[in-house]
Amino acid sequence: MSSSLSQRNSLHIDWFLILLVGTICAVGLINLRSAAEADGLQHHVSQVLWVILGGTAAGLLAAQDYRNVERAAYLLLAGAVFLLILVPLIGDTNNTTAQRWIDLGVFQLQPSEPAKLAVIVATARYFHEVESPNAHGIRQMLPPILMVAVPWTLVLIQPDLGTATAILLIFGTMCLFERIKASTITAFAAAGVAALPVMWFLVMHDYQKERVLSFLNPDEDVQGDAWQVSQSRIAIGSGRLLGKGYLQGTQVQNGFVPEHENDFVFANHGEQFGFVGGVALIVLYAVLIFWALRIARYGRDRFAVLCAVGVSAFLFWHVVVNLGMVMGVLPVVGIWLPFCSYGGSAMMTSMMLVGILLSISLRRQVFA
């Protein structure tokens, strides 16, 4: 079976996936456009640019055999780690609370985003190649854990609790597809639990602790997070069944929802389009997530399966954690909504993962 694109019928291209992602991107752009009434057009315009750039990147990746990605997986991980190390060295020193960006002049790269992609492909490649007699023991599980722990720690100390959590959840989800000894799972889980107090007292910053506390005890408004979430809930709730209508959202238009073009973009969506619009968007995401799992089912090899599962997990955790925090059921940890939240690094990463997904789908195994 040849893997060259030209020999493939265009019917093999996963048009449904493209349609899904395109629709969600369009919804995101519409929401950003409406926020422009209050903030100006610059977010909307540059997001359009990122969608185009990201789509192009996805197309180029789709044309590649994903095995090229597999070959480059460890290199990608090393590159991501290199960029993460670079952040505190040449990052934006004006930002006193967290160092997350590398200023490239044209735009600010957030290396923790490509790190997610690198973790997915590197993990998939490792599990593709590793062998153990029956189920994985500590000896087989230690290398991938260490491999992921390096970028994870670098992200955590930036500090970026949200991205660190996302990396952990994605990696954990992918591990579900491996046979691992119960004793090994218990050992690592115990080590993780033991590490919690260490994290709390040594690694986590005060503002992160406050966020967790603010979530656990919303009556005590620390640092205004509860205020932010409260305003976000009001925005969504006030949309009622059908929404206030496009550009009619008073909460967002009057600036009551901070970060409404970013992490809290769903507040804008919910306020304008109501329960109907909100459910429609959630359904779009759900279909996308399950479609990725369907692609995994027909993956031609183990890497393809794990990779597609990783992308699915990536989408799932971002959507659930983001919407959860915007609707006030999860703490505010700075996880964005794929294809909707404003941001170049996030859009590029999401789009490249879609590109890999397309490539996997294009070269799926046609089982007899």
Place this chain on the structure above:
Amino acid sequence: MAAPSQQPTEKLQRVGTRTDVREYDGRLRLLAILFLFPLVGLVVQLYRLQVAQGEYYHQVSSENFVREVNLAPDRGMIIDVRGRVVAENRPSFDVYLTPAVFRLRDDAVSELKRVLHMSPEDERRLQAHLDARSRADYVAARDITRDQLAMLESVRAELPGVYVVVSQRRHYPYDALAAHLLGFMNEIQGPELDNLQEFGYLRGDFVGRTGLERAYEPILRGAPGIERQVVNVSGEIEQDTIAADLLGSYRRIPPVAGKNLHLTIDMELQEIVDEAAEERVSGGIVVLDPRDGSVLAMFSKPGFNPNAWSGRLSTQEQRESDNNPFHPMLDKSVQSWFPGSTYKVITAIAALEEGLITAEDTINCPGYLQYGDRRFRCWNRGGHGDTNLRSALAESCDVYFYQLGLQLGIDRMASYAYEFGLGERPGLGFNGDSPGVVPTREWHEQHSPGGFQYGFTVNTSVGQGDTRVSPLQLALAYAALLNGGTLYYPRIVDRITAADGQVVFEYPRRVRRMLPFSEQHRGEVIEGLRAVVHDEQGTVFSHRLPYMNVVGKTGTAQVRSLESVRLADGEIVFRDRDHAWFVAVAPLENPQVVVSVFLEHGGAGSGDAAPVAMEIIDRYFREVLGWNDAVEMAISTGDDAALRALFATSAAPTPSIPDSRPASAGTLLPGESPLQRALPDPSDESFGDPIVPDTSQAPGTPAGWLPVFPVVQDDYEGGGQ
């Protein structure tokens, strides 16, 4: 969960192409179920928010216009020594609008324009703000009149989103009186805001620009507060529970009022000074108490009205001020100028202390000093004949001091000037507080073209050349001469009180140093200064007070050499006229007041400056201290001796000034009060280390009376009188 356990474990198999489509079905199904539940949960939560509680949230959002109102602190007042308020706050009604709400009415702009009488320019700015779709509230007008306020209230319903904030505006009840001393305030300009923001300043805040307003800004200002209000669409403040829920725990942080400054200044005396100098064009006057360095009045002319400067100064007023050749914004009482003959006191003390002369030694004044081929003239071309110290001071003989200067050398003279606090900042802490210039040989090597020349020494001995002192410095120096030898730091703030009247800090008097001169030498110089006023030959004999011994010294500082003086219709062009000085202390027996008068291009010290100083002293004792009746009675009965006795002892009528002065103010030295370290002392920054002249490298006095002297072409015209 069927397939994976049956997987072959060989690597090739694992790596190769899959053959069984159901291989991962179990895990995929498990994962799909795991994924499904949270997604459904999200929908449920969305349902709860938007459908179950949708009406509630909709209600909340419609009332949800939270406004953060900055609560400006009341600025501290400035109060004079008798409790008169010299800087206070008055309410200013400022009109704000919330664009999002304001836009709801189409004719809102024209309606607002009608009520506020907005200029086309203001209207354009408002329209631009609305067009920019900014969310920030906009200040449509500041400080509107009460009529406008009433009108605005009456049409409130037609102007959604418009609200009035009452703020404080600085007001100076005495208008231009003591303007330089008090300073003025104005709005923070754009780029400054970046720096001031971290100190809690906001756009539109006022900040002290000069004088006390600037020096004591952190103390006067206080700390701003903030209040969060929930307002409905019509701009009314909501008080119900929804509002309370929205606001959370920090609804209001109250502002902290600024502290009050209590000055040593007496505004009644300040007014007397102002009137005494009424006909003078330009100058600076300092009146202080020689017993503790308290400044009683500080005056500079021409002045400005801080009320006008604290508002929006019209461009015309600004231009008028900028074009005024006498620099109205400059505080001339702390700027330094040529001192002229007032400087002879330093030369005299120096010569006595160095043992070069005694008070009785005479020097012949032929009207000039021939030095090499250069001739230094005395102001009296006819000469004073044989003069001793007393007559030299009384008649202000230049030649006498030329000779002393040549014997002393420039560096030895400078070291005595430093003892008197000249050449270093007096320590007032604002308005420049000039250190002046006390030239030394080294100073001339650095600053004079051609380096040091002996002619400079001659000039310096009579306060000409490059010497510069400020009226404040001279007042402090003369105070030290007369009060027994204590040089004080000037004291202008007596204490700081909190808004509730509690004293939070007291500024005690502060001794700079004790003058190491013998009492006899000081007495001899003071006797010379007494002769200035009370000898018939004295330069100010005609202006003496009949009832009190006043001592002082005139100065007429030459601004240009005679050749370059221009004449206009027989009158000397104003800018070419001499500076006039008179520094006086009274009464001699029990010094209570020092008056240092400097008139820029004022003419002659004796004819122009002295009458001003004498009027101030006269009216100070009669009107401010209330001795008028006693003085009049003594004069009418002709009991001259009794009158003089009145001022000779401290048993004289007790002045009422010390009432508001702390009793403890006499003993503390800097650093003794722990409070002093706790509170910022704005004057500290200017307490430069005294510049001690390096006398070891002094050229030494040439052995003879007339050392060889470089040739200078210009014929020097000595200042005098």
